[in-house]
Amino acid sequence: MTDNKILNDMKKNIFVLTIMLFTGFVANAQVKKGDVLIKNATVLTVTKGTLTNTDVLVSGGKISRIGKGLNAPNGVQEIDATGKFLMPGIIDAHSHIALSAVNEGTSQVTSEVQMGDVIDPFDVSIYRALAGGVTSTHALHGSANVIGGESETLKLRYGSTNPEDLKFENAPRTIKFALGENPTRGGRSRGIQPSSRMGVEAMLRNSFTDAQAYRAKWNAYKADKNPRKIAPEYDLRMETLVDILEGRVLVHCHSYRADEIYMLMKVFADFGITKLTYQHANEAYKVAPELAEFGAMASVFADWWAYKLEVYYSTAYNATILTRNGVTTSINSDSGELIRHLFHEAAKTQKYGDLTDEEALSLITLNPAKQLGIENRVGSIEVGKDADLALFEGHPLSVYAIPVMTFVDGVKYFDRANDIKDQRIYVNPEQAVENVTIFNREDQHRCMDTEVVSFEALFSNNK
Amino acid sequence: MKRVFQLIIIAIMVPLLSFGQEDDQVMKARGGKFALTNAKIYTVTNGIIENGTLLINNGIIEAVGANVKIPADAEVIDCKGKEIYPGMIDSGTKLGLSEIESIAEANDFSESGDLTPQMQALSAVNPNSVSIPVTRVSGVTTVWTAPAGGVLPGTAATINLFGYTPDQMFAGSKGIIMNFPSSGGGGRFRRRSPEEQAKAVERALKTVNDAWDKAELYAKIEGSGDVRDYPEIEALVPVVKGSMALFIEVNAAKDILTALEWIKKRGYKNVVLTGVAEGWRVADKIAEAKVPVVAGPVQAIPTRDSDAYDAAYANPAIMHKAGVKVAIRTGDTENVRNLPYHAGFAAAYGMGKEEALKAITINAAQILGVSDQIGSIEVGKKANVFVSTGDPFETATKITNVFIDGYLIPMTSQQIRLYDEFLNRTPGVKKNDPAIQIKKK
Amino acid sequence: MKLLSIKTIRAVFLLLISVASLSVKAQSDPTGQSAVTRTFAITNATVVQAPGKEIKEATVVIKNGLIEAVGTNLTIPNNAQVIDGKGMYVYSAFIDGLAYTGSKRPENVARPNNLFSPDPPNDYAGITPENSVLAQIDISSSTIGNMRKEGFAISHTVPYGRMLPGSGALILLGDKSHADEIMLMNDVSMFTQFAGAPGAYPGNVLGIMAKWRNLYRNAENNKKHYDAYTENPSGIERPERDRVTEAFFPVVTKQRPVVFDVAGVLEVQRAMSLQKDLGFKLIVGNVQQAWDIAPMLKNNGTGVFLSLDMPDMPKEAKGKDLEAMTEETKQLEARKMEFWKKYASQAAVLSAAGVKFGFSSLDATGNKIKANLMTMIENGLNESDALAALTINAASLLGIDKIAGTVEKGKTANLMVSNAPFFTKDAQIRYMFVDGDKYDLEIKEKKEAGKGNASEGSAAGAAAVVGSWTYSFETPQGETTGKMIIKNEGGTLTGSMTSGDGSGDVDMQDVTFVNGVLTFSISRDGGGQSIELVISGTVTGKTYNAEVTVSAFNFSTPLTATKDDGQ
Known part of the structure; x- marks a missing residue:
């Protein structure tokens, strides 16, 4: 090897080293936890009233103290929040951002699929949601199937390339069900069941009866003392259904009409399933007393309606009626746009029904936390809870409110003062710089009812 | 205990909220002579009148001021502690043209064919659309309702949100809609080079130019007596002559610049740009061309992944500051009631309340060509006004009275009626209801 | 874990040698193309025995398909054909870690009627692990010679x-007349990818992840059942002979690695998460975005075959164009360049992190391989690491390092001989030895500027696509066939498609033909929503091999078209 060549190789090594320094290796899922002292804010605790001129100390990603005149431990960053409002990070109980795929819409029961497999940490919608004060989303499967897949509760830790980093550690398992127009669309276009709301009920009952039989088979196998026993067939789809029967998975059901909402309660009552939240539930207000009595919860839109027949008889007073009837209610986005101003969506309940500030804020914090089974971790500002926080200029229920900082586990992921425009994590070197997509309200509605158009319909003559 | 407390709240709230509506009583709008007294009146064009009176007579604003004499035969509505504004105007909707979006048969805003400028939105407006009362009780009294679809999808119209026939609703102006060829688009898998995009726009522009060349020729030889009947082209003639406005839907920055060039070359005097999602990128150029814009929706995601998260919120403010006349639209159908919130977001992100209010009142009226009739509280203008408990942009604010064309509008809608019926449903849940008999495992 | 036992290798060798010698001794060859002898001596050459191990003025003796000797001062056998290697460089021929080389895309599976079901037929769903690529091998495929031209002698070919x-x-x-003759080893991997079935379960990555777990866990159970039954069938229900589950058995016992086609960084991590759940032996192939996960790959011991494909380098604006650029555009262009460099330096980053990797040609076009390798070297990859990835590391990942990957006595005579050090710009391959057979390659004169790139700028090469074509592609409703007509209208390509379902002509939009790639899009009405289908692929003579992509459904399917005769 000539000297020159050695020199060249050395240069290359230095180059590689430089690249490594800039790239910054992402280690195996080790989530960042922050320490910070937020001084002199109006603290909207949600559970313990409004505290004026109050400090919140965060240590190791948890809220460690709430009080006046707190001092920052050595090296802990202090944020002057004078005149600003601090609220718990907003939780969206219905979202499809941060996902590479939404529906496995090729079959009516797909309880085996898991949204945790398809997290997309690069979706710039995550940053935009953070810029709206959102810290957690419920990443749901779509609504093409009667029983869709398991969903994943996320913390919006934007910036990582590792999908695991976004998972809300130890959040309970949840699954998506769907009733009404969407899951019957597949059947209607193919002439198979379910083509009606009757068929949806039958499919639900069949599925859980199958699951009971599956469970019995495995229980018998486990009890069998024969050393040469042979295991029954393993079926991930049935495994998940059994977990639902046993209460290990919370059901979140896409639904609109009161009759279908009522039907599912009856089916669940028969199978002894109690952990139930209705998603969208535009007509839940009509059966609010039944929901309250069952203990079912509802996650609704503030005012979306009329985009399809089953939401024609909606009312923007839905959340209020549900709340006043004692149903734990949340307001969700189901949209990469709405998610950026859920605080404003929640405020609409003050126009449509005069909910108090605390009630309105609960709709996007504590209540969705309850629906996701994470209320012991997030959803209010209390000592011991995760420091998932949103700081606002202006009261968050005011239309003029501007989110200025958002923290997850005490780590600041959004700061309006230091906002860099281009937040993409990965950039396609072959894509034109001017890659313009015009926001389309219709697309947003379609987002909500993912795959309104089936792929089949594209090639079908009977439109 | 909690439950009891809730019931008490309900008992207090219900009468307050349902605006005194009786079960099954048909509520009709009423015309006549009204005196709205003791109000803070936002005239928009002539400042704010504290403790003022607004006199409505026979559909017209007869007087407004601090010292207005109240005629004996006027119905007095005491607005103490309340505010009065000109009715809000949404400069871009499909209201009345679509009842249920997913059902093809319930949509009438789009015709077959690329060139259908003669199609009249006004003819397809359903005065009894359930969305109309839902919208007007929120203080939106007038909207621009427009066809959509092809290159020249049709003729839009300004309508007031009260009336039993389209003509009763017609608020006096129409305009041609044109979708300017777009260089944007291309899905995730699309790799169009800028050159290819430019070529595509050029081709699409050719179709557009052919139509307008014909229209210009038509306008020139119209009187010669030997011109064929050509409704598509005839519909464009008023634009060529400047007697009707052309509304160009255009969003990408590059396309906006192309559109401005196009307008200059054509020399059309009465042109409005709509959508203008990337107007902020070329605001100076729009201002220079002195072309007004209808911007929105404001609550929208940015047009590019690389854009700042608040690009759409800040867009109206940036254009306004550059000197562009800006109106704000929702682009919505059933949720046009959210117009004040789109304006509110624009206000918060740099536009300020006063300008944002203009963007949905006087600016909108000027751009739509109806400012002689509506858009501000001035004597002689149509009585399109609303009374509110405060700042109409603020989410919690209630609208208590709405006047359209001088008619006092009943404060009810399908959504309010459902609320009244179901807030405290009778009967409630029954003890033996099968849905709550949960079987033990 | 070794892929092959030495015994099997020997057996295969004996077989290969006997076949080869037969072909020399027992067959007449009226074409006159057969070699006179299978003994060769390359003399006076620089022999790169292994990365970093170079012998000058050395001789390599090849005999019976094996490297007989390497060194200086060797005795040259009498029956050898002597090749003067003066000025030449001898390398171990390259090994392609994951490729379709030599395999032929089968006919589309007919669309069954009962698709909307949790359990569509396996062949349509694409669950056929029991199949071997052997059934798809086409020895006349031009891909074999094309990859050999690029220096490759062994390909891990998948179906x-x-x-x-x-x-x-x-x-x-090598060029042979029977598939068996080129077969070095069958069933070396279970190939898998995130490719859903059109309109059937599993339709996308969601269903595929779940189906994978289900198949694997069932196979674990079934394996126990089979074993118990084999040991003593008395009193045990006969296990159902399920070919899919049986195909998983060597994976469950970690005798056979799972090779995943995963280009993007998220897909790589998904494959790794499956592996973490289930515990099989994993190789990730066709990897294009691993710069951020090098330590993870290293810690996990995951085998990696990096893609030989690379995005095109963003064009840097100059002169007037640069002046016209806004600050924002400059920054965005800079980010594109920053990311292009990440692609270009990915191999260097992995190498520095100590990840053992080879290369895959799966998504790469043959004639770009050398250029892309040079780009990787310019962006920090050591030449010796590049060579290792192409030879010994690939051999070791595939378990054939005992027989391939270096120029050593006793190894298979797979050699590449170039007229200059390979990793220099103008170096060209002069000879390839594959399994001891010599292939001469033409040394091309340097291309004249502008020549050979006639299709740059769509109109010039447009003649190749203008005319009438008959296409077919698979839709959920079954195969759709029809005509596509492409015209050249004053330098602009336009076209239309008729579809077999009688829905009328559809105009093509944005038709381009650049560097042999024809791209256009069409819109279909999906219940009021306009859905765009993008069709893009390569035109080779009268054949168009394309992919239809419907981004709205995150779906793609192949489309093939043949140019109608008489044009």
Whole structure:
């Protein structure tokens, strides 16, 4: 090897080293936890009233103290929040951002699929949601199937390339069900069941009866003392259904009409399933007393309606009626746009029904936390809870409110003062710089009812 | 205990909220002579009148001021502690043209064919659309309702949100809609080079130019007596002559610049740009061309992944500051009631309340060509006004009275009626209801 | 874990040698193309025995398909054909870690009627791990010679298909008359990819992840059942002979690695998360975005075959264009360049992190391989690491390092001889030895500027696409066929498609033909929503091999078209 060549190789090594320094290796899922002292804010605790001129100390990603005149431990960053409002990070109980795929819409029961497999940490919608004060989303499967897949509760830790980093550690398992127009669309276009709301009920009952039989088979196998026993067939789809029967998975059901909402309660009552939240539930207000009595919860839109027949008889007073009837209610986005101003969506309940500030804020914090089974971790500002926080200029229920900082586990992921425009994590070197997509309200509605158009319909003559 | 407390709240709230509506009583709008007294009146064009009176007579604003004499035969509505504004105007909707979006048969805003400028939105407006009362009780009294679809999808119209026939609703102006060829688009898998995009726009522009060349020729030889009947082209003639406005839907920055060039070359005097999602990128150029814009929706995601998260919120403010006349639209159908919130977001992100209010009142009226009739509280203008408990942009604010064309509008809608019926449903849940008999495992 | 036992290798060798010698001794050859002898001596050459190990003025003796001797001062056998290697460089021929080389895309599976079901037929769903790529090998495929031209002698070739197309095989890139003759080793891997079935379960990555777990866990159970039954069938229900589950058995016992086609960084991590759940032996192939996960790959011991494909370098604006650029555009262009460099330096980053990797040609076009390798070297990859990835590391990942990957006595005579050090710009390959057979390659004169790139700028090469074509592609409703007509209208390509379902002509939009790639899009009405289908692929003579992509459904399917005769 000539000297020159050695020199060249050395240069290359230095180059590689430089690249490594800039790239910054992402280690195996080790989530960042922050320490910070937020001084002199109006603290909207949600559970313990409004505290004026109050400090919140965060240590190791948890809220460690709430009080006046707190001092920052050595090296802990202090944020002057004078005149600003601090609220718990907003939780969206219905979202499809941060996902590479939404529906496995090729079959009516797909309880085996898991949204945790398809997290997309690069979706710039995550940053935009953070810029709206959102810290957690419920990443749901779509609504093409009667029983869709398991969903994943996320913390919006934007910036990582590792999908695991976004998972809300130890959040309970949840699954998506769907009733009404969407899951019957597949059947209607193919002439198979379910083509009606009757068929949806039958499919639900069949599925859980199958699951009971599956469970019995495995229980018998486990009890069998024969050393040469042979295991029954393993079926991930049935495994998940059994977990639902046993209460290990919370059901979140896409639904609109009161009759279908009522039907599912009856089916669940028969199978002894109690952990139930209705998603969208535009007509839940009509059966609010039944929901309250069952203990079912509802996650609704503030005012979306009329985009399809089953939401024609909606009312923007839905959340209020549900709340006043004692149903734990949340307001969700189901949209990469709405998610950026859920605080404003929640405020609409003050126009449509005069909910108090605390009630309105609960709709996007504590209540969705309850629906996701994470209320012991997030959803209010209390000592011991995760420091998932949103700081606002202006009261968050005011239309003029501007989110200025958002923290997850005490780590600041959004700061309006230091906002860099281009937040993409990965950039396609072959894509034109001017890659313009015009926001389309219709697309947003379609987002909500993912795959309104089936792929089949594209090639079908009977439109 | 909690439950009891809730019931008490309900008992207090219900009468307050349902605006005194009786079960099954048909509520009709009423015309006549009204005196709205003791109000803070936002005239928009002539400042704010504290403790003022607004006199409505026979559909017209007869007087407004601090010292207005109240005629004996006027119905007095005491607005103490309340505010009065000109009715809000949404400069871009499909209201009345679509009842249920997913059902093809319930949509009438789009015709077959690329060139259908003669199609009249006004003819397809359903005065009894359930969305109309839902919208007007929120203080939106007038909207621009427009066809959509092809290159020249049709003729839009300004309508007031009260009336039993389209003509009763017609608020006096129409305009041609044109979708300017777009260089944007291309899905995730699309790799169009800028050159290819430019070529595509050029081709699409050719179709557009052919139509307008014909229209210009038509306008020139119209009187010669030997011109064929050509409704598509005839519909464009008023634009060529400047007697009707052309509304160009255009969003990408590059396309906006192309559109401005196009307008200059054509020399059309009465042109409005709509959508203008990337107007902020070329605001100076729009201002220079002195072309007004209808911007929105404001609550929208940015047009590019690389854009700042608040690009759409800040867009109206940036254009306004550059000197562009800006109106704000929702682009919505059933949720046009959210117009004040789109304006509110624009206000918060740099536009300020006063300008944002203009963007949905006087600016909108000027751009739509109806400012002689509506858009501000001035004597002689149509009585399109609303009374509110405060700042109409603020989410919690209630609208208590709405006047359209001088008619006092009943404060009810399908959504309010459902609320009244179901807030405290009778009967409630029954003890033996099968849905709550949960079987033990 | 070794892929092959030495015994098997020996057996295969004996077989190969006997076949080869037969071909020399027992057959007449009226074409006159056969070699006179299979003994060769390359003399006076620089022999790169292994990365970093170079012998000058050395001789390599090849005999019976093996490297007989390497060194200086060797005795040259009398029956050898002597090749003067003066000024030449001898390398171990390259090994392609994951490729379709030599395999032929099978006919589309007919669309069954009962698609909307949790359990569509396996062949349509793409769950056929019991198949072998052998069934798809086409020895007349031009891809074999094309990859050999690029320096490759062994290819880990996998079958076309969907989720689990079948097992891969190691093939020798020689010209032979029977598939068996080029087969080095069959069933060396279970090939899998995130490719859903059109309109059937599993339709996308969601279903594929779940189906994978289900198949694997069932196979674990079934394996126990089979074993118990084999040991003593008395009193045990006869296990159902399920070919899919049986195909998983060597994976469950970690005798056979799972090779995942995963280009993007998220897909790589998904494959790794499956592996973490289930515990099989994993190789990730066709990897394009691993710069951020090098330590993870290293810690996990995951085998990696990096893609030989690379995005085109963003064009840097100059002069007037640069002046016209806004600050924002400059920054965005800079980010594109920053990311292009990440692609270009990915191999260097992995190398520095100590990840053992080879290369895959799966998504690469043959004539770009050398250029892309040079780009990687310019962006920090050591030449010796590049060579290792192409030879010994690939051999070791595929378990054939005992027989391939270096120029050493006793190894298979797979050699590449170039007229200059290979990793220099103008170096060209002069000879390839595959399994001891010599292939002469033409040394091309340097291309004249502008020549050979006639299709740059769509109109010039447009004649190749203008005319009438008959196309077919698979839709959920079954195969759709029809005509596509492409015209050249004053330098602009336009066209239309008729579809077999009688829905009338559809105009093509944005038709482009650049560098042999024809791209256009069409819109279909999906219930009021306009859905865009993008069709893009390569035109070779009268054949168009394309992919239809519907981004709205995150779906793609192949389309093939043939130019109608008489044009």
